[in-house]
Every structure is written in C-alpha cells, then in structure tokens.
Amino acid sequence: MSDVHDHHHHHHDHHDFASANQAFFDKHAHQADHRPQAKEMAASVCKAVLEAYPFDKEATVVLDYACGTGIVARSIAPHCKTLIGVDISQGMVDEFNTGVQDHGIPVEKMRAVRVELKGEETELEGIKFDVVMCSLAYHHIEDILAVTRLLTFFLKPGGTLIVVDYPEMDATAVPKEALPMIAHKSGISEAGIKAAYDGAGLGNFQQVLFKGPKSGMHPEDIFLAKGVKL
Template structure:
C-alpha cells in the first residue's frame, strides 16, 4: 500500500472509531473514554509528525506550532547539555561523522552539528529530506557538511537509494534516532541495522518517550488500525535491543524536565536518552 493510502486509511478508521465511541459513551457520561481512546491510538501531533516522516510528507508548518517548537528546543538543549554523557568529542584531526536516521527536519542534526565534521540524514519521506536540507542551509551549513537523502534501512527497496551502500553512509562516529523508534514494528532489528552503520567504537543514541501505564494497551489498539506504534519504552526493553545488537557501554537517563504536550493529546510526557557503543573488536 502506498504511503498516502496508508495515511488515508488510518485517518478514516480513526474517525470512524471515535464517532462510534462518542455515540456509545455520550449518554453514559464517559467522555474520559474518548480521551483515552485518542491517546491510545497515538494521535498526538508529535507522534503524527513522526508517522508522516515514515509514511508521507509532513507539512513544514507542523514545525512552527508553538508546543512543537518548544519540544524541539527542549531536545536540542538536552542533547547539547549531555555531550560528555553521550561520549561525543569535538572534531579533531580525524573527521567525525553523524548519521541522523528518521531525521525529520533535522532537530538532532542541528543540535550536534557543531561537534561533527560531517552530518548525514536519512528519512523515508522526500518532503522531510527537502525540509532537512533547507533547514541545514538556513543554519549556515553547506551540503558537504550536512545533507539528507531519502532512504529506508528496514526496507531499502521501498525508497531505493544507491548512496546508502557507499562508504559515506557507513563508519559513523554517532548514529542518532530521535522520536521515531516507537513507530518501528521490530525495534531489535531497527537497532541492529543502525549499529551496522557505526564504526568500531561508535555510539548509538536513541531519544524517545518513556512508556506510560497505558502503553501496552495502546500498542494493541494501534495494531488494529494497521499503524504499528507504541507509546514508549521501558529501560529494560531498549537495553535488550542494544544487547541483541551486540552494543556495550549501556547508559540510560531521563531528560531534566518532562515535555509539555497538550492535555487533549496525552498531556505531560517524559523523554529518555539511551546510549550504547559498538565494540572496538
């Protein structure tokens, strides 16, 4: 199914279910069920923006919404405040490379670019790649320093790109995946594929939501809509994926403050940073 068809099917199914819930619960005064349903189906706009990153072309205007701007600023500040914890060192005589996978418009890339010689983004959506490259130029970076390509490491045939098999897209010092892992059906495989892009001693960094108490039921209901996603992760889950990929030097930490998400689409959420290192031998 083409990406736009997936989105239309998901939206129509969602609307139908919500209308049904309204009809069934209105007379009983159970409006809280509707809120829980919307939350459980992962209709927060942050999640929706990442879904579009994987399935279509997210509108640039999305990143101008005040609370999304605040969230992006929070992520940027957390990344820069944790440079030492992540294990990133300023560029030295040896060129340093960053891969930002599911890069969106490049929030993580721009935050970490000052510490890298070269930054590359990958996204399945051509619209996001275009937006990423525009934002990189706006930030003062040349395409030699920072640029993105359309590519999918899980299903390379979906968006064929000859560049993903070239040396320029391997042996990264840091690979980061920001706010996208919760849309992946098989996190173990995703983390394994990302680890293959690291040089020996390179670092894999994941930023995503900590699972809420409703996370497991949310994932089940999302599967009924054909939109594989989850509301977040427990530390043990992410660590298990890192272990499966053969990464070491595991570390996990929460951001210094919760993220302020509109109440009607989930309310306050907590972000985590997870780090692991590819063995040197």
C-alpha cells in the same frame, strides 16, 4: 525528529508501520517545525544528546536516522564534522535540506537523503559513523531489535548509538489526541530498549531520563539510551 502529532485521525493497520508513517510524514512535513513546542522539544533533545557524547567539531561524523525536518540535527551540526540525515519520507528530507540551505550550512557539513537502509556496505557511500542517533522515532517502529541492529551496522567500532524516546506508559495514559493517526506504540520500557541494545551487540548500556516541554500531545518524561559498538 519524526514525532508529528496533529489532530487528523488516520487509522492504520499495524502490519505496515513504514508505509503508513511515510505517507503521513510526506503529507505533514511542511508543518512539522511549526507545531506547538517543536522548538522547545528539539532544544531539550539536543541538550541531552550533547551531554551524552563528547562531540568534536573537527572529527565526529554523525548519522541521524529518521531525521525528520532536521530541527534536532541543525543544533547538533555545529558540534560535529559532518551530519547525514536519513528518512523514508521524501517530504521530510526536502524540508531538512531546505533548512540546511536557509540556515547557510554548507551541504558538505549537513545533508539528508531519502533511503530505506538495509545494512549493506554500499549504502551511504560506505561511511561508518562515530555517532548514530535516532530521536523520537522508535515508538513508530515495529521491530526495534531489527532497527537497532541496522543502526549498529553503520557505527564504527567504538561508536555510540543514541536513542531518544518516551518511556513506556500505560496505553490508557497516552493523550487521546496523540493516538493513532500514525503507527504508534505507547513508549518503550527500559528493559525493552536494553534488550534491543544487547541483541545488537552493543555494550556499556546507559539510560538517563530528562524532561521535555509540558504538552497535552506527548509525555513530559523522555529517555536517552546509549551504548557502544564493541
């Protein structure tokens, strides 16, 4: 979960989302899990993800993209066989792996790597995943179709892509504290996320809404979208 909002104002041009986000998350990784409501938010997201897919702790192999510190992944891990987190921020990956160690989780079960995925067969040891998930990071991504195609590449046939994020809202309704210390969009419309899933060749599109914790920093409504690699 990469959604780090704090009160430092960093203004970035939108032409380079990735490096702006990487620099921000490297700097703030150590604070991420201590933000107000980080745990409540992670619990809300985890509950929605576990309801969206029939995880099997003996079999399900999961990729958590833009995994952040692993605060969501640690709650998913007991329900799957293996979970690999990827993030472009080394700071986040270090926090993730420290958290795995601190919680006594075996590294074979759960680990994170710093990589900018390109969608090549040699990446991630050639593993294909039952579930690829991305929580609260799509609104930091400029080209969601390209990323959705990328994530679909890492799914097994019949695998499920789960994206959790904020629904589109009027930019004027975004809490001003949340703006733009990092590259950011004001949520994603259902039409926008469905177009990205369709464009990536995913079928059985479904979207559900659920509530996160009340906060001045982010909207309370959250969506979970899912689709299947045909």
